[in-house]
Amino acid sequence: MDSAPTISTQGLTRRFGDLVAVDGVDLRVAPGQFFGFLGPNGAGKSTTIKMLTGLLASSSGSIEILGLDLNSHPVEVKRQIGVVPEGMALFGRLTGAEFLSFVGRMYGLDRDTAAKRAAELLEFMQLADQPKKLVTDYSHGMQKKLAMAAAVIHGPKVLFLDEPFEGVDAIAAGTLKSMLQGMIARGATIFLTSHVLEIVERLCSHVAIIHQGRLVAQGSLEELRAGVEAQTPAGSDDGAQASGEKLTLEQIFLRIVGGARRTEQELSWLG
Amino acid sequence: MSSTLHRRSQLTAIANLRWRMFVNGLRSKRGKMELVSRIVVTAAFTLGGLGGFAIATGSSWYFVSQGKAEFLAILLWPIFFFWQVFPVMSTAFTNNPDSSDLLRFPLTYRSYFLIRLAYGFCDPASALGSLSIFGILLGVSVARPLLFPWALLVLLTFALFNLVVMQTVFAWLERWLAQRRTREILGVVFILFMLSFQLIGPMMQRFEKKPRPEFSRAAHIVTQVQAVLPPGLAADAIARASHSEYVVGFTSLLFLATLTMAVGCLLHLRLRAQFRGENLSEAAARPAVEHVQGLQVGWNLPGFSQAVAAVFEKEVRYLARSGPMLLTLIMPIFMLLVFRLGPMNPMRPQGSFFNRAPDMAFPGAAAYALLVLTNLVYNSFGGDSGGIQFFYASPAHFRQIVVGKNLTHASILVANTALAWIAVAYFYGAPRPAVSFATVAGLLFAAPLNFTVGNLLSIYAPRKRDFATFGRQNVSQTTVLASLGVQIVIIGIGVAAFVIARLYHDLWIAAFVFLALAAISIPMYLMVLRRIDSIALQRRETLVAELCRA
Numbered sequence: 148m149d150s151a152p153t154i155s156t157q158g159l160t161r162r163f164g165d166l167v168a169v170d171g172v173d174l175r176v177a178p179g180q181f182f183g184f185l186g187p188n189g190a191g192k193s194t195t196i197k198m199l200t201g202l203l204a205s206s207s208g209s210i211e212i213l214g215l216d217l218n219s220h221p222v223e224v225k226r227q228i229g230v231v232p233e234g235m236a237l238f239g240r241l242t243g244a245e246f247l248s249f250v251g252r253m254y255g256l257d258r259d260t261a262a263k264r265a266a267e268l269l270e271f272m273q274l275a276d277q278p279k280k281l282v283t284d285y286s287h288g289m290q291k292k293l294a295m296a297a298a299v300i301h302g303p304k305v306l307f308l309d310e311p312f313e314g315v316d317a318i319a320a321g322t323l324k325s326m327l328q329g330m331i332a333r334g335a336t337i338f339l340t341s342h343v344l345e346i347v348e349r350l351c352s353h354v355a356i357i358h359q360g361r362l363v364a365q366g367s368l369e370e371l372r373a374g375v376e377a378q379t380p381a382g383s384d385d386g387a388q389a390s391g392e393k394l395t396l397e398q399i400f401l402r403i404v405g406g407a408r409r410t411e412q413e414l415s416w417l418g
Numbered sequence: 419m420s421s422t423l424h425r426r427s428q429l430t431a432i433a434n435l436r437w438r439m440f441v442n443g444l445r446s447k448r449g450k451m452e453l454v455s456r457i458v459v460t461a462a463f464t465l466g467g468l469g470g471f472a473i474a475t476g477s478s479w480y481f482v483s484q485g486k487a488e489f490l491a492i493l494l495w496p497i498f499f500f501w502q503v504f505p506v507m508s509t510a511f512t513n514n515p516d517s518s519d520l521l522r523f524p525l526t527y528r529s530y531f532l533i534r535l536a537y538g539f540c541d542p543a544s545a546l547g548s549l550s551i552f553g554i555l556l557g558v559s560v561a562r563p564l565l566f567p568w569a570l571l572v573l574l575t576f577a578l579f580n581l582v583v584m585q586t587v588f589a590w591l592e593r594w595l596a597q598r599r600t601r602e603i604l605g606v607v608f609i610l611f612m613l614s615f616q617l618i619g620p621m622m623q624r625f626e627k628k629p630r631p632e633f634s635r636a637a638h639i640v641t642q643v644q645a646v647l648p649p650g651l652a653a654d655a656i657a658r659a660s661h662s663e664y665v666v667g668f669t670s671l672l673f674l675a676t677l678t679m680a681v682g683c684l685l686h687l688r689l690r691a692q693f694r695g696e697n698l699s700e701a702a703a704r705p706a707v708e709h710v711q712g713l714q715v716g717w718n719l720p721g722f723s724q725a726v727a728a729v730f731e732k733e734v735r736y737l738a739r740s741g742p743m744l745l746t747l748i749m750p751i752f753m754l755l756v757f758r759l760g761p762m763n764p765m766r767p768q769g770s771f772f773n774r775a776p777d778m779a780f781p782g783a784a785a786y787a788l789l790v791l792t793n794l795v796y797n798s799f800g801g802d803s804g805g806i807q808f809f810y811a812s813p814a815h816f817r818q819i820v821v822g823k824n825l826t827h828a829s830i831l832v833a834n835t836a837l838a839w840i841a842v843a844y845f846y847g848a849p850r851p852a853v854s855f856a857t858v859a860g861l862l863f864a865a866p867l868n869f870t871v872g873n874l875l876s877i878y879a880p881r882k883r884d885f886a887t888f889g890r891q892n893v894s895q896t897t898v899l900a901s902l903g904v905q906i907v908i909i910g911i912g913v914a915a916f917v918i919a920r921l922y923h924d925l926w927i928a929a930f931v932f933l934a935l936a937a938i939s940i941p942m943y944l945m946v947l948r949r950i951d952s953i954a955l956q957r958r959e960t961l962v963a964e965l966c967r968a
Contacts, residue, residue: 200811201810201811202807202810202811202958202962203958203959203962204955204958204959221813222813222815223813225811225812225813226813230811232807232811234804234807234966235804236804236805236806236807236808236811237804237805237808238732238736238802238805238808239803239805240735240736240739240740240801241732241735241736244714245714245731245732245735248714248715248716248728249716249728249731249732250808250812252716252724252725252727252728253724253725253728253729253808253812253813253814254812254813255724255725255813256724257724258715258716258717258718258724259715261716262713262714262715262716263713265714266713266714281739297808
């Protein structure tokens with residue numbers, strides 16, 4: 148990777164008392180990458196994304212985004228990034244248009260531009276037909292689309308998305324994916340966490356896997372696949388290599404994090 | 419496992435759940451602070467409860483020993499009102515467990531009903547009400563020992579009636595609070611009810627001592643009506659037994675028990691519907707299509723940044739959509755009306771305090787205007803809930819956000835003070851320039867002090883709140899005690915300044931005292947504001963965790 152990374156961390160660590168949630172993570176995300184950040188439950192994905200977006204302080208280590216240190220230039224960094232955090236960060240008692248206009252102005256857009264972009268985004272996300280409806284009355288999927296609209300209203304160079312497709316129907320997911328792919332085509336960088344590995348495999352060019360707070364793999368899908376295949380002895384359990392098929396991301400993920408499934412015998416009381 | 423054992427095991431598990439929630443809450447520093455505050459509040463309640471117990475014991479002993487046991491109604495009516503009104507009004511002091519969360523477990527309907535009653539029994543109102551009822555039982559038993567078994571039965575029925583009514587009211591309130599629209603309507607109705615309640619005193623004062631036959635007739639009817647209502651029935655049951663009229667006494671008790679059963683049926687209707695899994699989704703009540711509006715351009719605040727203006731606009735929109743909050747904000751004007759109604763009685767030449775000291779009406783109304791802002795100022799991020807994450811993720815400085823919020827609070831204060839001036843001018847005559855100046859100077863001192871402490875407590879002890887709901891909000895007791903302390907200090911200083919000024923017959927003295935204090939409180943506000951970014955950054959995890967919790 149020759150170009151200066153858009154996101155880079157060095158020894159990023161976060162402790163909660165005795166628990167080390169994120170342990171010395173070194174991430175490098177190049178400009179224009181659609182980057183998937185994966186890990187089992189409790190691996191440290193959300194903690195990492197919260198630290199990258201300034202929602203959580205790191206215990207040690209450094210974070211650079213667009214060449215700027217997050218701790219010493221938080222405002223400059225935040226101006227250039229968009230975030231859809233775990234809880235979506237919505238203001239329930241505003242209408243969709245009011246909320247987007249508010250977000251735009253908080254990111255420094257003038258009133259007219261914020262209002263114009265808010266209207267365009269509501270139209271694009273198919274949220275414009277009930278302008279008087281309060282955000283609190285939106286369905287979960289609508290709120291997700293609104294959160295995504297809010298994250299992009301100021302035209303960020305880097306977008307952080309924590310489980311953006313959770314609870315979103317297929318139509319809405321299609322709309323969101325096309326918007327994200329459009330952003331990548333225009334040179335933005337997207338950092339995404341998701342448990343839906345099929346989506347990550349389809350969208351992301353590069354992937355990192357975190358397990359028990361440590362970064363255990365990082366690279367393009369092909370690099371990860373080659374690495375796993377090199378380490379796996381011939382005639383392994385899933386049969387993908389034997390049949391000559393490419394390993395899916397799910398298979399790569401399970402091999403890396405060691406997700407051996409327990410036998411049903413252990414829960415023999417289950418009907 | 420038999421059904422009885424199963425039920426017992428479930429009830430034990432729920433009791434254990436409540437205990438673990440309490441113990442786990444103590445792990446954090448904030449939890450420990452809350453415990454200290456809770457101990458202080460419990461001590462205060464215990465004192466109040468013991469006072470009520472003593473009054474109930476002494477009075478009931480006196481009534482029964484004088485052969486006037488029917489006067490027990492005088493004690494039972496306040497207990498009834500306290501038991502029903504206190505849980506709604508004292509949101510800061512009650513636990514708000516959502517028992518309907520338990521419905522996902524295989525509870526029988528009987529267990530669910532019992533749990534709801536048990537939750538009600540743990541409410542402070544039930545504890546204090548029961549203590550007073552026990553006081554009555556003690557008083558009656560000491561005066562007439564033979565009455566003990568009968569009084570015990572009657573008072574137990576009365577306590578059960580109160581418990582069932584309280585739970586019924588809350589079960590139906592939950593039904594109406596489940597949807598935003600009905601929630602707001604209910605909030606407005608509730609506040610209007612409370613405002614009407616405030617008028618009773620002045621109206622009574624206005625018409626007292628006036629020999630009007632229609633009022634005597636009304637009083638007679640009220641006495642008769644109360645006798646067939648639960649507190650009257652309970653008093654009558656004991657009184658009849660004390661006069662050896664056992665059959666009539668038993669009829670009164672039977673009637674009381676029947677009323678308890680009837681209210682219990684209403685509770686059953688509601689809980690049964692909850693148990694069967696009623697659907698109270700918002701979507702059903704929403705129109706399908708609305709007219710598309712034109713471009714909505716945000717507000718502009720000359721002299722302030724876009725971020726401050728955006729936060730100000732957001733805050734105003736939030737408040738404008740909260741019926742309960744809006745009604746709370748007009749309270750100062752209403753209170754002036756309440757005070758004004760009192761002294762209209764020509765039989766009371768002295769009238770109310772403001773009638774005797776009209777100079778104090780404007781400062782009083784302005785102080786009240788500041789007081790009603792307490793909920794907003796001392797928990798200013800409470801209404802933002804998950805939105806707090808956006809504030810941290812956005813490039814705006816935290817002090818801009820805080821300034822936007824304080825600007826909203828200050829605007830409300832200015833508007834309320836201006837309206838209060840007009841109302842005072844209408845009710846009592848225009849306040850003298852010295853009074854007006856002293857009041858404004860007082861606000862210049864008090865508002866920044868309130869904002870300073872409020873901003874800090876909003877960050878250090880935040881609690882998620884719903885602007886659409888009135889009552890049953892989860893309030894930090896640390897904040898309640900701290901805000902109470904600040905208000906007492908401010909009011910104490912204000913009263914002292916005005917008293918000194920009046921002693922010297924020169925209200926300009928108060929104005930200068932307040933200006934001198936403002937010269938301290940304004941720089942203090944600015945100093946804290948300058949540090950608010952780093953304070954907010956230090957506290958971001960607590961703030962986000964508290965406000966984003968489901």
